[in-house]
Amino acid sequence: MPAGHSGKGLLVTNHIIVADDHPLFREGLRRLVENAIVGSLVHESETYAEVCETAERFGPPSLFVLDLLFPGFDGAHSVQELRNRFPISPILIVSMMADDTVINTLLEAGANGFTSKAAPPAVLENSLTKVMDGEIVICRESDIPAWEVKTSPTPVEALSPRQKEVLLYLRQGLSNKEIARALDISPFTVRIHVSALLKTLGVTTRAAAAAIAARERI
Structure with missing residues (x-):
């Protein structure tokens, strides 16, 4: 500890x-x-x-x-x-x-x-x-x-390593429960990651996020 x-x-x-x-x-x-x-x-x-x-x-x-x-x-x-x-x-x-x-x-x-x-x-x-x-x-x-908020270089670069993993699975069409099993985390945690990465990428749907992932070759 x-x-x-x-x-x-x-x-x-x-x-x-x-x-x-x-x-x-x-x-x-x-x-x-x-x-x-x-x-x-x-x-x-x-x-x-x-x-x-x-x-x-x-x-x-x-x-x-x-x-x-x-x-x-x-x-x-x-x-x-x-x-x-x-x-x-x-x-x-x-x-x-x-x-x-x-x-x-x-x-x-x-x-x-x-x-x-x-x-x-x-x-x-x-x-x-x-x-x-x-x-x-x-x-x-x-x-x-x-003026007090730090800016990030690009939306994709601003994603955490875990969020990029979740985005990869979104691109593959997996559901939250399937992503949770793949990453050995709870569906609640997956939902938080998905919501956060959608906000960071500036999109409102999983399909739009998947399109960005494909474009960025994630």
């Missing part, structure tokens, strides 16, 4: 769990949390099993900061499980996926907030402190001033 970190010489008053399967983003998020919540002990996790293990080992965390897509995490189902097991621990989801239906489902399951990964550090730090103060926070990419 990735090691936890805390500020040197500081009194630890909060322990916080940060989960993301991308090491660079996870480290950056951990540093941002440490900066926003001084004296916190931040535990890094890259799987849902590690999140649960850490929470059981150290007791109910002061805050969960979770990506929406990482190994073992099943969206609203996992949020509901964490809420049942750790009823007083706030849960903030930080993800590029900003579908309103998904966000509402997560909030209904017990999440306290959602913030886009495109948010600048100051906005994310504000979300962290507000959620810990008991507020409900929603910050989609569309809520962020355009």
